[in-house]
Amino acid sequence: MDVFEQKYEQLIFLQDPIVRLKAIIVIDNSKLGPALGGCRMWQYESEEDAIQDALRLARGMTSKSAVSGLPFGGGKAVILSHPGQGSREQLFRALGRHIESLQGRYITGMDLGTGVADMDWIRQETAYVTDTSGSLGAEGEFTAKMTAYGVFLGIKAALKRAYGTEALQHKVIAVQGLGKVGYQLCRYLHQAGAQLVVSDVNSERTQQVVQDFGAKALPPEDFLQTTCDIFAPCALGGILHDDSIAQLNCRIIAGGANNQLAERRHGDKLHELGILYAPDYVINAGGIIVTSVELAGGDAPTAEQEVEKIFDTLTNVFTIADNKGISPSAAADDLTMQLLAK
Numbered sequence: 001m002d003v004f005e006q007k008y009e010q011l012i013f014l015q016d017p018i019v020r021l022k023a024i025i026v027i028d029n030s031k032l033g034p035a036l037g038g039c040r041m042w043q044y045e046s047e048e049d050a051i052q053d054a055l056r057l058a059r060g061m062t063s064k065s066a067v068s069g070l071p072f073g074g075g076k077a078v079i080l081s082h083p084g085q086g087s088r089e090q091l092f093r094a095l096g097r098h099i100e101s102l103q104g105r106y107i108t109g110m111d112l113g114t115g116v117a118d119m120d121w122i123r124q125e126t127a128y129v130t131d132t133s134g135s136l137g138a139e140g141e142f143t144a145k146m147t148a149y150g151v152f153l154g155i156k157a158a159l160k161r162a163y164g165t166e167a168l169q170h171k172v173i174a175v176q177g178l179g180k181v182g183y184q185l186c187r188y189l190h191q192a193g194a195q196l197v198v199s200d201v202n203s204e205r206t207q208q209v210v211q212d213f214g215a216k217a218l219p220p221e222d223f224l225q226t227t228c229d230i231f232a233p234c235a236l237g238g239i240l241h242d243d244s245i246a247q248l249n250c251r252i253i254a255g256g257a258n259n260q261l262a263e264r265r266h267g268d269k270l271h272e273l274g275i276l277y278a279p280d281y282v283i284n285a286g287g288i289i290v291t292s293v294e295l296a297g298g299d300a301p302t303a304e305q306e307v308e309k310i311f312d313t314l315t316n317v318f319t320i321a322d323n324k325g326i327s328p329s330a331a332a333d334d335l336t337m338q339l340l341a342k
């Protein structure tokens with residue numbers, strides 16, 4: 001792997017043999033402010049996979065903060081150590097000391113495989129951490145709820161663009177993945193009168209949504225082919241590729257999952273097929289907006305108000321796409337580059 005192939009500001013390899021810490025921190029871009037992005041603890045197949053994941057996730061954070069108008073850049077931390085190999089407290093405190101040595105250039109938070117207790121240990125060593133006990137991000141599932149709220153408002157913006165009205169009554173929405181974000185999204189959509197078709201590999205989660213919101217459940221295997229107005233991916237990334245796009249039966253794609261496009265060109269492909277795609281890092285920015293409000297000392301109502309701006313941000317992306325005759329994903333990328341070039 002050529003570690004200089006992708007452009008970034010800093011790629012840092014950390015280790016602390018005593019506590020068995022092996023980690024990577026990426027500062028992708030700090031032009032608009034300190035690099036913000038959570039800490040993932042994952043068992044990667046190889047160190048190369050870990051580096052690539054960290055670079056990709058950090059780049060996503062740069063785009064997300066920039067298009068949302070936040071005073072932050074993008075970064076990410078990835079821990080390669082396996083849980084159970086030693087003291088978890090010592091592991092995260094060691095990472096905290098490394099983060100402290102960056103003097104605020106990188107601010108961490110929770111991500112896959114890490115939790116509030118881990119952030120509290122990092123906090124023992126540095127102030128450059130969010131999602132600690134008592135913070136907005138750690139409060140129940142507020143971050144996921146606000147992510148879902150942003151996606152809900154983004155869906156309305158997409159409906160307005162595609163159908164001329166943001167009304168959800170009688171619209172069929174296919175929600176893939178009913179975890180923290182997917183479940184909350186179903187709640188908002190149900191309250192607004194949408195018809196839900198849902199799927200999750202976890203049957204208990206599916207049954208819960210059927211019971212709570214009168215959704216129709218379908219098996220995960222054929223879910224992409226579901227005839228619907230909106231397909232809302234809220235599970236895995238990389239799900240929009242040549243094969244899956246050929247199966248789609250929807251007018252709009254708007255969901256919370258990160259990195260939905262397998263490659264950038266798939267955004268253009270959707271556009272050619274007349275499917276309106278809401279770029280993931282625009283529509284799912286609710287979580288980072290909560291973090292940003294938390295860092296500024298704001299409260300939950302302020303965070304909710306800020307998340308509401310996603311409707312206008314996405315509408316602006318659609319307008320740029322129309323004016324330039326390009327796909328919304330290309331328009332979002334152009335807008336990000338423009339904001340970073342200022």
Ligand SMILES: NC(=O)c1ccc[n+]([C@@H]2O[C@H](COP(=O)([O-])OP(=O)(O)OC[C@H]3O[C@@H](n4cnc5c(N)ncnc54)[C@H](O)[C@@H]3O)[C@@H](O)[C@H]2O)c1
Pocket residue numbers: 143144145147176177178179180181182199200201202205220234235236237256257258284285287
């Ligand atoms: N939690 C947040 O605030 C947040 C913020 C921004 C983006 N995201 C992204 O949104 C997505 C969902 O996040 P989450 O926090 O709800 O995660 P989660 O782990 O709580 O839920 C994911 C759900 O997807 C299901 N799933 C996995 N594979 C599936 C498949 N093939 N078909 C159907 N269901 C499948 C899982 O069983 C699980 O219920 C992720 O891509 C995440 O990166 C989350």
